[in-house]
Amino acid sequence: MFNLAWFSTFLLLAEEAANKPNAPEPPNLLMWMFPFLAIMILFQFMFSPQKKEQKRVEQLKSSLKKNDSIVTAGGILGTIVQVHTERDEATVKVDENTRLRMKLGSIYAAGSATDSDKKSDTESK
Structure with missing residues (x-):
């Protein structure tokens, strides 16, 4: 009934576990x-x-204010004619007879009209 081989194996394993150094710390x-x-x-x-x-x-x-030169996210160059902050849009003059209404979020960069005029004058010379 009682197998001595199993018991001795169990004691041997228990003894090995007791002799091993402590397990590494977590x-x-x-x-x-x-x-x-x-x-x-x-x-x-x-x-x-x-x-x-x-x-x-x-x-x-x-x-943004009137007469600011702008560049839109799509690359359109123009000058602001009116700003409607309550509607979050601006009217932009693109050419002499062309005006566009666009959202303020689509405007990528802005500067004063006089700065852009000075740059275009120096570039054309």
């Missing part, structure tokens, strides 16, 4: 948190340029 909290911290830092670097661009666009939209 990694500390910093080692567990490192991947999460690395991901958080990565996301910060990924999204901070987007936040800066959003601030730039909001500042540009709030500073």
Whole structure:
């Protein structure tokens, strides 16, 4: 009934386990948190340029005024004739008889009309 071979094997394994050095300690909290911290830092670097661009666009939209030269996201060059902040749009003069209504969000860059006139004068010379 009682098998002596099984019992001696069990005692031998128990003795080996008792003689082994302690198991290695689990990694500390910093080692567990490192991947999460690395991901958080990565996301910060990924999204901070987007936040800066959003601030730039909001500042540009709030500073638009009549006679500003603009460039739209589609590459259209023009001069602002009217700004309707309540509707979030502007009327832009593209040519002598051509005016476009466009959303303020589609305006990519702006400058005063006198600056662009000076640049075009120096380029044509």
